[in-house]
Amino acid sequence: MSSDPRRRRHDDGPPCDEFGPDDGIDPRLLFRNDHRRSNDDRKNRQLCAQAAQALTFAFTGVCRDPVLQLLDVTSVEPAPDARRLHVIVEPLGELSELRLDLADVRRRLANAHGILREAVAAAVRRRRAPDLVFEVRPYSEPSS
Numbered sequence: 001m002s003s004d005p006r007r008r009r010h011d012d013g014p015p016c017d018e019f020g021p022d023d024g025i026d027p028r029l030l031f032r033n034d035h036r037r038s039n040d041d042r043k044n045r046q047l048c049a050q051a052a053q054a055l056t057f058a059f060t061g062v063c064r065d066p067v068l069q070l071l072d073v074t075s076v077e078p079a080p081d082a083r084r085l086h087v088i089v090e091p092l093g094e095l096s097e098l099r100l101d102l103a104d105v106r107r108r109l110a111n112a113h114g115i116l117r118e119a120v121a122a123a124v125r126r127r128r129a130p131d132l133v134f135e136v137r138p139y140s141e142p143s144s
Contacts, residue, residue, distance in 0.1 A: 047124055048076040051085055051132075054123035058116050059089075067100060067108050074137065084131045085120075091139050102136050109134045 052073045059071050071089045079086035089109075091100060109116075113132065121129030 044078045044082050047082050050124045051120045052076040054120045058119035063112055065108055086133050088135045090137050105136050
């Protein structure tokens, strides 16, 4: 090692008397702006709303299956991100009145998965259409 005085180490002690709660944290992380995350959340909400609208239209018009025409989209959420959407559907009336079985509805949704994904792909402007995961819930009475 050279004895250059500019490269000399100072062992004068710690730079402060006490450690604070933010000591040891990278300042790039400490002062980072979380604007990007909120923008992603807005885009995910927008994607879910567009997918819900496209699926509602697809159930009523594109799908020629009479059982799927009796379904209503309750909610669409990213699961865990926007590459896969968790779609919750409910029948428009009581299953016993409509003579529907939940397993039969799930099977018909699986058969129409390609058509429904194509309808979502046409409605959203993404490089890849999100994958759809359906959950069928039994009919629930609207609360007043």
